[in-house]
Amino acid sequence: MLWLMHEALSPETPTVLYVTLMVLLGFTLPWMVVGFWNAVIGLLLCQLSTEPTASVLPREMDITDTEPLTTSTAILLCIRNETPERIERNLETMLKGLAAPGIGEHFHLYVLSDTSDSGIAEQEQACFDSMQRRWNNRVGITYRCRTDNTGYKAGNIAEFCQRWGAQHDFALTLDVDSFMTSGAIVRLVRMMQASPRLGILQGLVVGLPSTSAFTRLFQYGMRLGMRSFTMGSAWWQADCGPYWGHNAVIRLAPFIEHCELPALTSRDGTTRHILSHDQVEAVLMRRAGFEVRVFPQEDESWEENPTTLSEYIGRDLRWCAGNLQYIHLLTLPGLKFMNRYQLALAIFMFLGSPAWIAMLILGTLALSLTPNAADFAHSAESLTLLIFALLMWYLPKIAGAVDVLLRKEERARFGGGWRFGLSLTLEMLFSILMTPITWLNHTIFIVGLVLGKKAGWTAQTRDDHTIALSDAVRQFWPHTLLGLVLSGLLLATHPAVLPYALIFFSGLLLSIPLAVLTSLPGLGRWMIANRLLSLPEEINPPEALLALDLKALNLLQTVRPPQQP
Secondary structure, three states: HHHHHHHHHHHOOOOHHHHHHHHHHHHHHHHHHHHHHHHHHHHHHHHHHOOOOOOOOOOOOOOOOOOOOOEEEEEEEOOOOOOOOHHHHHHHHHHHHHHHOOOOOEEEEEEEEEOHHHHHHHHHHHHHHHHHHHHHOOOEEEEEEEOOOOOOOHHHHHHHHHHHHHHHEEEEOOOOOOOHHHHHHHHHHHHHHOOOOOOEEEEEEEEEEOOHHHHHHHHHHHHHHHHHHHHHHHHOOOOOOOOOOOOOOEEEHHHHHOOOOOOEEOOOEEEOOOOOOOOOOOOOHOOOOEEEEEEEEEEEEEOOOOOOHHHHHHHHHHHHOOOOOHHOOOOOOOOOOOHHHHHHHHHHHHHHHHHHHHHHHHHHHHHHOOOOOOHEEEEHHHHHHHHHHHHHHHHHHHHHHHHHHHHHHHHHHHHOOHHHHHHHHHHHHHHHHHHHHHHHHHHHHHHHHOOOOOOOOOOOOOOOOOOOHOOOOOOOOHHHHHHHHHHHHHHHHHHHHHHHHHHEHHHHHHHHHHHHHHHHHHHHHHHHHHHOOOOOHHOOOOHHHOOOOOOOHHHHHHHHOOOOO
């Protein structure tokens, strides 16, 4: 990629500009190149191996569904200021499976609340007291509410470890929007039992069916991208795998002994807590000599995704703040090279965004100030660089789509070939629009952090809702303004280049209508009625999800079934 940039830039390009663009491209490459190779490796494994999962996991993890449970597992659900109705719905369905003979006595549910709203806390108390009575003598349930949320979620779990951790062998971590079937939970526990050196086992998480148009577009691409990306990364990261903070099983004894998070010191001398705790806990577990692996197979493990572009941005920027804190942890003693690399990669996941925005701005300004475009960049080489950059950036989704199209049974799971192709086209257009919006969000946020802006966790709105035009204008006017300025410069100076630049500028120009349109309830209902962006769980709903009474699955029952593709 660096060589392509070198070949694309004209020899007449000023040295300072040449070096700056090369350095900026270098900042974008770690995340993009790793994504590319994860996708390539994962696609090859999925297509060439009859048992791709077995090829990336140790043989002892190939367990059967009949092996008895011999351990005690705490199920940890961390909540904060969430109304308990959705939580109770998910838990009830999960507990019905866990209450089976020979299973229920090996699990204990802990609802760990950091709720600060007294009214919600009262609702929680009443709800989980009632659950305790209903599930008494079948599955143990404990509810507790902290008076403060010191350390955020990591502090919540740390307090559990101090009070109850010694009573259990493993802990299964769940988020409020998580749902796992009892079968998926027990499978992960059995793998942990069979592998004494396994410290953390992360399950692959996919999105729940949703009526939100934004969610359907977003998680359709995520579903395709995760297929090959996770398989490929599991192959080469091996026992230095990821931990995403939920839908995973932890071995408690080494976790308690070795995974206490280090404190960070601010420039003013105050102590800060680590926001994105999960990957740090993974590298500390690996430093202690225990393996961290991902089970790279879709296995009845779900989560809810943000319902609007604004909600997605809020979550994404919280992750951005947390990952950037890893800069202070790269020099922790005793870490394996792979773990330092993973921390650095998590940082570059977000540092690449300001580099992209800087390249767009500098490249456009330099081109607009050059009378002859060839004096700045060669057209053929620039087009080659653009094609390769797009291919590398989106290859995880493309590889997932290829894997589906090459398998008849997979095409059927996604609703048939033509419907899958149309849904994929809509998602790719959406992704192209979303990408520069995300880059600029990260850039503005990182600049704010550098200037002293504080970051933290806040609750998100999980139900579908519409974004008002005024709210969209207030949030996305910088995106629109930048898109207009850059597009105007090219239109006035080199209009022939503008169609290619619109691959990046369109998302900025259309950010306001994109935010509003993808939040409209009618668009989501139209997608469901026409079976567009439909996940396999919508095409053939599993019993566990039907029990959740999801709006998307209920709406499917009211629309006329389409003809067989």
